[in-house]
Amino acid sequence: TGLAVGMAVGQVLLVLLAACAVMPVKDPLLNICMDAKHHKTKPGPEEMLYDQCAPWKDNACCTANTSTEAHKEQSNLYNFNWNHCGLMPPKCKRHFIQDTCLYECSPNLGPWIDQADSSWRRERILHVPLCKEDCDEWWEDCKDYVTCKENWHKGWNWATGTNRCPWGSMCRPFSHVFPRPKDLCEKIWSNSYKYTTEHRGSGRCIQMWFDPAQGNPNVAVAKYYAWKKRSSSAQMENATPETNKAVGVLLWPVLVLLPLALVVVPEGAGGCGSRGWGSM
Secondary structure, three states: OHHHHHHHHHHHHHHHHHHHHOOOOOOOOOOOOOOOOOOOOOOEOOOOOOHHHHHHOOOEOOOHHHHHHOOOOEOOOOOOEOOEOEOOOHHHHHHHHHHHHHHHHOOOOHHHEEEEEEOOEEEEEOOEEEOHHHHHHHHHHHOOOEEOOOOOOOOOEOOOOOOEOOOOOOOEEHHHHOOOHHHHHHHOOOOOEEEOOOOOOOOOOEOOOOOHHHOOOHHHHHHHHHHHHHOOOHHHOOOOHHHHHHHHHHHHHHHHHHHHHHHHOOHHHOOOOOHHHHOO
16 A cells, blocks of 8 residues: 555665664865875875875875975975075974975865965965974974075075075074064965964864874864864854764755655655655
8 A cells, every 4th residue: 555655665764864874974174185296186005105204104195205205305396495595404304394294195184275376286275273382393493494585385596496595585594584483384385384372182283293103183183173164154153073964964865865755655645745846
């Protein structure tokens, strides 16, 4: 009878809803690689990542070759010369290598990926919230190095094929060009990073480097900011990430399967036949 068919379809819907509820929902802001010069299209394992890029070996957007190039004095990645105002001290260069590894290798920068206006990449990162310790230590270890520019993204003299100081510029101590850690982190790469007062382990800031034995702390940070980005409307401010996710999980199968149920159940079985949908 029509009633029996309707009940059977209802049971099938309940089973499918239960199955869908336990299926993971892919968030477009999580576990992705940006569309840039050396990035892979999708993150994945890279067992041979070199030295300071090694923490990302279980899930990386960079290749082994990219990780090796990131450590060279004159890298083929961008023909960028760290020693444009004299030799950069190793303790300072370590932070720039970590910065490069994070940029090239991390699959956890999705919430901050933005359109890029350059010829060599379609996407970039913008306002990534760096942990206070990362910015402070970067500035402390580089404050005695010298540079001729505040923004290292543009404005160089590339006449020789590598970056040189622009005509008329002077080499000055980092501490003069970047008076505070905030100046260094935010200005050197055109606001790619944002200085925060959040601490490592808080789940609210990205670490430039981490101990892989302790797991990747940036995974949880990306999840938090992805949820925050989705829930920015006033209506969703008090929702939790778990609640938000559960609602999305349940709504999807209902929207997909409800029309199917209305088609399968004969009109005589209830008051919701397919006719009403067909007239819309």
